[in-house]
Each structure stands twice: as C-alpha cells, then as structure tokens.
Amino acid sequence: MNFIEIMDKRISVRTYSTTVPEGELFERIQRIIKKERKGPFGNRYSMTFMDIDKSSIEDLGKMTSYGMIKNARFYFGGYADGGDRAIIDYGYCFEEVLLELTDLDLGTCWVGGTFGRSFIASLLSLPEGKVIPAISPLGYPHEKRAFVEKLTRMLARSRRRKPLSKILFKQNDEEGLAPVHPEDLQSPLNEIFHAVQHGPSASNKQPWRIVMHNDMFHFYCDYNKTYNALIKGFHIQSLDMGIALCHFTKAAEELRLKGKFSYSDPKYEKVDWIYILSWNIKR
Numbered sequence: 588m589n590f591i592e593i594m595d596k597r598i599s600v601r602t603y604s605t606t607v608p609e610g611e612l613f614e615r616i617q618r619i620i621k622k623e624r625k626g627p628f629g630n631r632y633s634m635t636f637m638d639i640d641k642s643s644i645e646d647l648g649k650m651t652s653y654g655m656i657k658n659a660r661f662y663f664g665g666y667a668d669g670g671d672r673a674i675i676d677y678g679y680c681f682e683e684v685l686l687e688l689t690d691l692d693l694g695t696c697w698v699g700g701t702f703g704r705s706f707i708a709s710l711l712s713l714p715e716g717k718v719i720p721a722i723s724p725l726g727y728p729h730e731k732r733a734f735v736e737k738l739t740r741m742l743a744r745s746r747r748r749k750p751l752s753k754i755l756f757k758q759n760d761e762e763g764l765a766p767v768h769p770e771d772l773q774s775p776l777n778e779i780f781h782a783v784q785h786g787p788s789a790s791n792k793q794p795w796r797i798v799m800h801n802d803m804f805h806f807y808c809d810y811n812k813t814y815n816a817l818i819k820g821f822h823i824q825s826l827d828m829g830i831a832l833c834h835f836t837k838a839a840e841e842l843r844l845k846g847k848f849s850y851s852d853p854k855y856e857k858v859d860w861i862y863i864l865s866w867n868i869k870r
C-alpha cells in the first residue's frame with residue numbers, strides 16, 4: 588500500500604452503486620473496520636460495521652447530511668469520550684480506516700456534521716457519556732454523482748486547499764513566524780506537507796497549522812468557536828487535527844523520516860492558535 592498515493596486519490600464519495608461488496612472483499616473490509624488502532628495520545632479504537640436495511644436507509648437517509656449520501660447500505664463508525672485528545676485520536680484512527688478502504692477502491696465519506704445520531708447510537712449501543720464523532724458510508728462509488736453531491740462539492744469547494752504558506756510556518760529566532768512556500772521545502776518534507784495539506788476536513792476549513800523550528804514540527808488548531816459550537820459534546824475540528832497527524836505520520840513513515848510525537852508546547856508569544864502536539868525528527 589502506498590499511503591501518499593492513496594491520500595491523493597481519496598475524495599468524499601456521496602453517491603454509491605446499489606451493488607455491494609461481497610465475498611473475500613467483504614471479509615477484508617470487516618478486518619479493516621474492526622482492527623484496533625491507537626492514536627498519538629494513546630486512545631484505542633476499533634470501528635463497528637453497520638448494514639442498514641432498506642427500511643432504515645429511509646430514516647438514516649433523511650438525516651444523513653440532509654440526504655446528501657445516496658444509496659449507501661453499509662456504514663461504519665464508533666464512539667469516544669468528548670475531550671479533545673480522545674477526538675483527535677478518533678480522527679487519526681478513523682482516517683487510517685478510510686485510507687485502507689480507499690486502497691481497495693471503495694468509496695467513503697467523513698460524516699461528522701448532520702446525521703441521525705440517535706439512530707446510529709442505538710446501532711452502536713452507545714454507552715452513557717460517549718459521543719459518536721463521525722461515521723462513514725462505504726461501498727462502490729456510483730459512476731455518476733448525484734446532483735446534490737455535485738452541489739455539496741461545489742459549496743464546500745472540495746478540491747480546493749489553502750496554499751501551503753497559510754498552514755506551514757517557520758519560527759525564525761529573530762523575525763518570528765514566517766510562512767513557508769512549497770519551493771522552500773526539500774524532499775521528503777515537500778511530499779509530507781503535500782499529504783497534510785490535501786487531507787479532508789469538516790466543511791473543508793483546514794484548521795491545521797504547523798510551525799517548524801529546527802527538527803521540531805509543532806501542530807496547532809485554528810479552532811473556529813462558532814463552528815465547533817454547532818455540534819454538542821465535542822469539537823468537530825479536533826477530528827481534522829487527528830486527520831492531519833495521521834497524514835503526517837503515514838507520509839513520514841513511508842518516506843523513512845524517523846521521529847516521534849511529544850507534548851512540547853514552545854509557547855510562542857505571537858501564536859494564537861491552540862497547541863496540539865509536536866513531532867521531533869530523530870537523527
């Protein structure tokens with residue numbers, strides 16, 4: 588599996604074929620979904636596979652992103668504590684699942700905003716005090732995108748990503764923070780940050796910010812308070828941070844850049860984003 592290629596290939600699929608995966612492929616899907624995974628803060632998750640029968644699709648369909656997901660019969664998801672670290676780890680593990688399914692040419696879509704949470708809660712036997720951060724449909728992409736899907740992609744400007752200089756910065760001892768442009772980076776960092784930049788995020792807001800200083804990469808979140816208040820119980824943009832950390836580590840591993848995470852907030856004076864975690868290159 589080449590993660591960097593898969594990250595480039597993955598897009599949100601909202602219109603599915605009514606033919607569903609079967610046989611050996613179905614078994615592989617089950618293994619990927621149920622596999623236990625660990626996020627950078629140490630929380631472990633395995634997801635639950637959900638086969639939603641025709642009658643329930645009606646219920647879920649109405650509620651799934653206002654009916655934007657078409658024809659999906661299979662879904663997967665899980666639950667977590669609502670704290671930021673637990674949600675970041677959920678984002679990290681869930682994105683790993685999505686990427687492995689993309690490698691099998693299956694379509695998926697992060698659905699963290701509007702879906703029938705109480706309906707899914709009953710399917711997952713949701714324990715008291717836990718939240719369902721996101722679920723995803725799963726299946727063969729339909730050759731033709733439904734009109735609503737085209738509209739959603741257009742409104743969310745799905746293919747668009749912020750320029751690298753708006754997400755990656757360098758801390759210079761004298762001048763403070765300076766934006767980093769793609770031409771300032773050499774391999775493998777250019778490929779690694781391309782992978783981070785092209786990750787999915789809720790409403791494509793791309794809240795991840797990274798500051799490079801010597802051999803350290805400090806990850807921050809530019810949380811949007813109003814947006815995060817829309818969903819009760821957790822900050823949806825913490826999922827985005829998990830995704831960024833996942834893309835970063837998968838790309839670094841693949842390009843053999845060794846390093847590890849640590850909580851080492853440099854407390855830069857002029858940074859008003861929320862500090863998440865750092866990654867240190869091991870020489």
Ligand SMILES: Cc1cc2nc3c(=O)[nH]c(=O)nc-3n(C[C@H](O)[C@H](O)[C@H](O)COP(=O)(O)O)c2cc1C
Nearest residue numbers: 598599652697699700701743745787788789791826
């Ligand atoms: C945490 C999270 C939540 C999302 N929630 C929804 C959702 O509720 N409904 C939806 O249609 N898309 C949802 N998306 C998909 C994004 O809109 C999509 O990833 C973004 O527009 C980029 O497009 P792409 O995934 O095709 O690259 C979500 C994505 C993330 C990462």
